[in-house]
Amino acid sequence: MRYIFYTIFLSISLFASSLNGLIKYAFTHSSVVKRQEIKKESAKLRKKESKITQYGEVDLVIDANHYNSARTLAPLTPSVMMGGSPVTTTKTIYSTGILYSVPLFTGFAQTREIQMSEIAKEMAQVGLKLTKEQLAYNIRSLYISILAQKEMLKAQKSYTKALLALKNKIEEEVKVGKKARIDLLKAEADLQSSISAQEVSIANIKTLKATLSSLVGKNVGELEDIALHIKKPDYDTKVLYEKVTSLSRVKMYDMGIKKAKKAVQKSRASKYPQISLSSYFGKNYGEDIGPNGWDNANMVQVGLKLKYSLVDFGKSNIAIQKAKLSEIEAKLDKSQLLLDIKKMIKEAVAKIDRSYFEYLSSEKESMLTKKSESIESVRYENGVSTINDLLLAKSRSAMALAKIIKAKYDYKKSIYYLDYVLERGVK
16 A cells, blocks of 8 residues: 555656746747747748838739720831831730839838838847746746645645544533533534635635646646745845846837837838839730731830829828827837836835745744644633634634745745846746
């Protein structure tokens, strides 16, 4: 039996999920990360697309036109008219050819578009890192919450066991007339309350595990324990504030401002002339109305087009003003972000400090309540105190232990939160 128990225990430990293992798995399989990776790839493609656009495009052109009166396959040039050669005329002209068109000057709009797509690609890269930071923190937070609930459940079971022993003892004493039945009823009520609390903890663990499994992308199963080292925190918020400007969140907003500036420059493109080049080579086909049968004519055309907007009734000015407003908005967003991050740092440090002192206080409280419980137990056995005093002492002792558990896991969770704010959760 000992061998079987050891084998089962070893198997559970061997296949338990570690925190780092779950984070690593989630980075590869989580749908949240995959969606951000798709955004990153899309940004790369948009950049590539904007670069390719400047080279223009080559099109195959095929068409057929029917006219109500006969037309020549090609325009009548002086050389054709003076040569006296027969001219093919037809009511239906078929054409096939290659058309190449390319913008030569767009008022720097294409250049700005390429620059903006490059910034967007960098933003998508940073966005992927921030997504991983967020995901890692969420997994750590849930992982810690599950471990806390498991330890709470263990403590609750111990409390239930103690109440059950007390209830059984009182039950025996009721039979011999040493205790009143009302004491047994009160002990049974507290026992049922403790059993109910156990079931709540079990349900909470199941809910948290389901949420964690959804984040990670697989069933997490059993979780490995984490060593918790509680030490007095020593954080200098001023030193932490100095790191804010180097954070990826801030850099992303800087990129947003830079992109907004490029958008302003791009919006000014309509103020410049637009120059484009187009060239065409093809053949026109048609059946001659006369006796010459089918004939064809080569068509070669090269054109240079300049377009300059004289009056657009303020449309371009409105576009420029909208772009400028977007730039101002981006700068305001960055300013607010800096304030928010400093606030988050202050909150994180305060949470760490609070949970540390709550842990120390709960330890002292637990020591005192255990002594109180022990004294009340002796007093109750000797008939000096009532069952209410004993149950209250046991309840306070259990609550103090629960506070210790909560405080030490909150301490760890707060450290994870500070790591998330400072973007050092992903190695």
